[in-house]
Amino acid sequence: MTKQPQETDQGLDLGIEIQALTKSQILARSKAVQAAAESFANELSSDSFAARAALVGLVFDRWQVNEPMTWDEHGQLCIALCDIRTRDGLLRRLHDAAELRGQVRDHLLREIGRAHQEWIPPLATVFGGVAWLDGDGDITRVAIDRALEIDPAYSLARLLDIALRHNVPATVWSASLAAVSFDACIKGAA
Numbered sequence: 001m002t003k004q005p006q007e008t009d010q011g012l013d014l015g016i017e018i019q020a021l022t023k024s025q026i027l028a029r030s031k032a033v034q035a036a037a038e039s040f041a042n043e044l045s046s047d048s049f050a051a052r053a054a055l056v057g058l059v060f061d062r063w064q065v066n067e068p069m070t071w072d073e074h075g076q077l078c079i080a081l082c083d084i085r086t087r088d089g090l091l092r093r094l095h096d097a098a099e100l101r102g103q104v105r106d107h108l109l110r111e112i113g114r115a116h117q118e119w120i121p122p123l124a125t126v127f128g129g130v131a132w133l134d135g136d137g138d139i140t141r142v143a144i145d146r147a148l149e150i151d152p153a154y155s156l157a158r159l160l161d162i163a164l165r166h167n168v169p170a171t172v173w174s175a176s177l178a179a180v181s182f183d184a185c186i187k188g189a190a
Helices: 023-046 048-063 071-082 084-095 098-114 117-133 137-150 155-165 170-179 182-187
Strands: 006-008 011-013
Touching: 023 048, 023 071, 048 071, 048 084, 048 098, 048 182, 071 084, 071 098, 071 117, 084 098, 084 117, 084 155, 084 170, 084 182, 098 117, 117 137, 117 155, 117 170, 137 155
Parallel strands: none
Antiparallel strands: 006 011
């Protein structure tokens, strides 16, 4: 179950347990992300729609398993969330499976704790977006702030930041997700 934000002397904290990785774990993580990136790039070059849809399927199916991810799965998740069309396809699929949001949040929290800093903005932003859809504005704010601290130009984090600052209800984003088909997300029309 997702942790509630806790007050610390530095403000709200998501309660993410940052894993102290061994050198071999860091190497395994790096190799897994690199392999996922190379595989995805190769598949994109032959059929970008099929490559994105397949990666969405892999990650979405994995989100439904309530076990920690392997490094290979971690790599696939990082690459999926870094590709805007794939990320949007995942968010669209998750929109239709709202019952999975808690489990997805748990997965994302674990993977944020294991991720290299460069992958945190997309992971934290998607986590924040899912939390926002669940009505957890405080958690969303912390996640978006963390993403923007690392990458101030990360577009979805900036969009969610603006929405939060202007008290836009999450139902607006939910309605936007509902209005766009999965295929449109994967094709980049979202």
